[in-house]
Amino acid sequence: MYSDKVMENFKNPQNTGEIPDADGVGTVGNPVCGDMMTMYIKVRDNRIEDIKFKTFGCGAAIATSSMTTQMAKGKTLEEALLISRKDVACELNGLPPVKMHCSNLAADALHAAIQDYYKKQQIKNEVKK
Amino acid sequence: MNAQKVVNLDYAAGKPVDPRVKEAMLPYLDKYYGNPSSLHGIGQEGRVAIDQARKKVAELINAEKNETILFTSGATESNNLAIKGTANRYKDNGIKIITSKVEHMSVVNPIKYLSTKGFESNFITVDKYGVLDLDVLAKEVDEKTILVTVVFANNEIGTIEPIKEISRIVHSKNAIFHVDATAAAGQVPIDVQELGIDLLTISSNDMYGPKGVGALYVREGLRIEPLLHGGGQEKGLRSGTENTAGIVGFGKAAEITKQEMQINKDKLTRLRDRLIEGLLKPLPYTFLNGHPTNRLPDNVSIRYSFVEGESMLLSLDMNGVLVSSGSACASKTLEPSHVLLATGLKHEEAHGSIMFTLGRESSEEDIEYVIGLMPNIINRLREMSPLTPKELNK
Numbered sequence: 348m349y350s351d352k353v354m355e356n357f358k359n360p361q362n363t364g365e366i367p368d369a370d371g372v373g374t375v376g377n378p379v380c381g382d383m384m385t386m387y388i389k390v391r392d393n394r395i396e397d398i399k400f401k402t403f404g405c406g407a408a409i410a411t412s413s414m415t416t417q418m419a420k421g422k423t424l425e426e427a428l429l430i431s432r433k434d435v436a437c438e439l440n441g442l443p444p445v446k447m448h449c450s451n452l453a454a455d456a457l458h459a460a461i462q463d464y465y466k467k468q469q470i471k472n473e474v475k476k
Numbered sequence: 477m478n479a480q481k482v483v484n485l486d487y488a489a490g491k492p493v494d495p496r497v498k499e500a501m502l503p504y505l506d507k508y509y510g511n512p513s514s515l516h517g518i519g520q521e522g523r524v525a526i527d528q529a530r531k532k533v534a535e536l537i538n539a540e541k542n543e544t545i546l547f548t549s550g551a552t553e554s555n556n557l558a559i560k561g562t563a564n565r566y567k568d569n570g571i572k573i574i575t576s577k578v579e580h581m582s583v584v585n586p587i588k589y590l591s592t593k594g595f596e597s598n599f600i601t602v603d604k605y606g607v608l609d610l611d612v613l614a615k616e617v618d619e620k621t622i623l624v625t626v627v628f629a630n631n632e633i634g635t636i637e638p639i640k641e642i643s644r645i646v647h648s649k650n651a652i653f654h655v656d657a658t659a660a661a662g663q664v665p666i667d668v669q670e671l672g673i674d675l676l677t678i679s680s681n682d683m684y685g686p687k688g689v690g691a692l693y694v695r696e697g698l699r700i701e702p703l704l705h706g707g708g709q710e711k712g713l714r715s716g717t718e719n720t721a722g723i724v725g726f727g728k729a730a731e732i733t734k735q736e737m738q739i740n741k742d743k744l745t746r747l748r749d750r751l752i753e754g755l756l757k758p759l760p761y762t763f764l765n766g767h768p769t770n771r772l773p774d775n776v777s778i779r780y781s782f783v784e785g786e787s788m789l790l791s792l793d794m795n796g797v798l799v800s801s802g803s804a805c806a807s808k809t810l811e812p813s814h815v816l817l818a819t820g821l822k823h824e825e826a827h828g829s830i831m832f833t834l835g836r837e838s839s840e841e842d843i844e845y846v847i848g849l850m851p852n853i854i855n856r857l858r859e860m861s862p863l864t865p866k867e868l869n870k
Contacts, residue, residue, distance in 0.1 A: 349790075357790060363860050378824035378863055381784055381812070385862045401862035405786035409860065 350440040353410040360409055362416035364399045371467065373459025375452045382408045386416070386456040390464055395419050395427055400456070407442055407450035411435050415453035424461050430454050480796040483842045487774060487835030488631055488659065489800055493725065494684040500728040501686065504721035512718050513709070522720040529727025533691050536730040537657075537676060538667040546692045546710045547723050551658040552582040553703070554677035554692040555625075557713070558654040559586040561700030562623045562675070563595055566652070570620040572596045574651075576608045576637070577818035578630045583656055584814075587625075596620075605767040606635035606819050614645050621651040628660035632815045632831060633766030634775025636664065643672035652698065658682055658690075662733040663741065663772050674698055680722065684836065685729030689722040744773035744834050747843050751776045751832060754847030759854055760868065765816060765829055776832040782864040783857040784827050791853040792830075797846055800831045824863075 349357070366387035376383035382404035389397035398420050400412040415435050419427045432454045436442045442451060504525060510518030512526055527542070534542045548554045563573060573587055577599045591597040598616055601609050608626060617624060624646040629636040639655060646653040654675035657666055661676075662683035668676055675698070680689035694700060694713070706715025748771075756762050761781035780788065785801030792799050812826035821829075832846070858864040 354790075357787070358794065360860065374862070378827070380823070381827040383862060401860060403782065403861040403863050404784050406790045408784070409787060 348443055349406060349410075350442075352414075352438075352440045353407060353442065356410035356413040356439065357406045360413035362399050362413065362420070363401070365401060366397060366399050369460075371460040371462075371464030373456045373461070373463055375455045375459055376404070376408075378403055381405065382450050382452060384408065384412050384452055384456045386412075386453070386460040388419075388457075388460045388464060390424065393423050393425075395422055395424070398457075398460075400453070402453075405446070405450050407446040408452065410439060411442070411451050411453040412456070414438050415457050419457055424464070428458060428461055430457060481845075483797045483845055485832040485834065485838070485842070485846065486798040486800050487838075488682075488831070488833035490687070491681055491684050491835060492837075493686055494729060494732060496732060497685055497725045497728045501721040501725040504724050508720070512720055513707070522718070525724045525727075526718055526720060529723045529730075532727040532731040532734075533678070534693075536666075536734045537661065537678070537693060538669055539693055540669055540696050543711070544693050544696055546694060546713050547718065547726070548690045548692055548714055549688055549719075550690040551580075551656070551677050551679035551682075552690075554679075554690045555580070555582040555654075555656055556586050557692050557700070557703050558675040558677060559583065559623065559625060560590065560703060561713070562652050562654065563590050564701040565699060566622040567595075570622040570651075572598065572618065572621040574598045574600060574613070574616055574621055574624045576600050576602060576626050578602050578606050578608075578633070578635070578815045579625070579627050580631060580656060580658065583625055583627070602818050604820050605770075606630055606633050606765075606815065607767065607770075608637050608642065610638065610641055610645065613642065617645055617649045617651055619649060621646075621649055623652050623654060625654040625656065628655050628657035628666065629664070629772045630766070630815055631659035631775075632813055633777045633819065634659075634771035635767040636660065636770050636772065639671050639673070647672060659772060659775075662730075662737065663744075663774060665737065668693055668695070675700075680726035680729055683729045683733040685726040686722050689719060689726045691726070740836060741773050744838070747834055747838055747840065748773055748776055750840070751834075751843045751847065752778075754843065755850055758851050762854075765819065765821075774834045776834070777829060778832070779821070779825055779829045780854050781825070781828060782861045782868075783854060785830050787857055788828075788830050788853060791857070792846075792849070795849050795853075797849065800833075801829065 369387035370390045371388045374385040384402040387399045398416045402412040432451045508521040512522040530542045530545045587597045652674045656677045658679045661678040674695045676693040681687045702713045704715045763779045765777035789801045816826035
């Protein structure tokens with residue numbers, strides 16, 4: 348049912364865990380639906396210097412989380428915001444159609460983490476003023 | 477990865493055909509290929525074999541007459557025939573059909589279909605173990621009720637229903653009682669006369685016979701409408717040339733199952749209880765689904781908090797262990813199992829369930845292997861999960 352690339356990322360997921368002093372954190376999904384993930388990013392000079400995830404979900408949910416972190420690491424925030432769900436699925440050599448919308452949430456979690464970073468920066472700037 | 481062994485703990489999904497059954501079937505594929513309705517030799521050999529198979533199946537459930545057994549294409553057809561056949565026959569007597577919330581889809585969907593055709597349906601609640609609420613049933617069964625259909629034992633959680641008590645309630649209002657014994661038949665003794673069952677569904681593959689064959693027991697004197705109209709086989713209730721080899725295999729499987737039931741039941745119960753104990757003990761936040769003791773000998777359904785079923789299933793598969801999951805993510809519908817939800821589980825709890833079903837080939841070695849694997853699999857997934865409480869991941 349899954350591509351070898353998906354299975355590889357499920358067996359040996361990259362960048363799992365938390366970043367305690369993350370600059371941005373994004374959570375999407377809901378345990379009720381069976382998929383939930385949290386992304387943590389560390390930003391330096393407008394680039395994603397470090398990224399980690401925690402995911403509750405099926406094989407596809409874990410594999411897409413792992414793939415998204417690998418794709419985002421080292422990219423500028425603007426570049427990372429352009430990573431779409433479709434890009435993640437392509438990079439994994441495809442996902443079963445039924446998994447495309449329910450488990451392919453990792454790009455959304457990444458975007459949420461970046462938005463959280465922007466929000467925190469804004470607050471920081473306001474405090475400085 | 478080394479060449480690993482395969483441990484099948486998904487017997488409920490499909491069973492191998494017993495070699496003795498296969499042997500019995502072979503002559504009816506080539507030597508006696510005739511149509512059992514023909515009057516000549518090769519057809520008549522088939523006719524005799526079908527009648528012998530009918531006797532074996534009747535004996536398994538202690539049916540009052542061999543002719544009460546109708547052969548079908550499997551449990552789905554038997555359930556459809558029982559439900560729609562009763563509804564169509566007795567619609568002038570009433571329109572109410574009652575069932576439980578822990579039925580197989582081949583019972584749920586015929587009833588949902590009938591409710592679009594003017595029938596009323598009522599799904600009775602169950603307790604946290606999946607046992608039907610007899611008080612609610614007694615209130616719901618009334619003069620308008622024509623049919624009550626309840627599973628003998630649920631295939632997902634293994635809980636055995638109080639069939640005799642249900643029968644008493646159903647018959648006190650003169651309704652007809654159908655029991656889906658697909659998962660139970662062959663595992664636990666079933667006596668249709670003693671239990672007071674009017675219609676009973678059984679399947680061949682669930683007792684190590686071939687797939688594509690099943691039976692419906694129809695109590696002597698009870699009349700229902702057919703689904704298939706044609707040449708009038710099976711007393712006009714199931715037209716179509718008989719699947720002779722399949723039916724012969726089913727008969728042989730029923731005979732073996734009856735002879736060996738006690739031995740298999742004792743063995744599986746012992747393995748089942750060891751597996752339950754071995755899975756629950758080492759890990760916190762781990763629970764058994766279904767009734768702790770009053771359950772099918774082959775069924776172990778376990779729920780792990782903070783992890784999702786399909787990722788457990790895949791992890792076990794990587795280690796050569798085959799199981800099923802109660803999660804949406806492993807199904808076509810994206811909804812978690814309605815049976816697990818009916819026992820009061822939240823969606824996220826149902827998502828974290830996996831089902832092990834044992835079979836005749838299961839060994840102590842298989843069980844110990846799985847018990848040994850599970851803590852690493854669960855701990856790895858829990859470490860990755862945002863739902864896991866911090867203190868668990870230390």
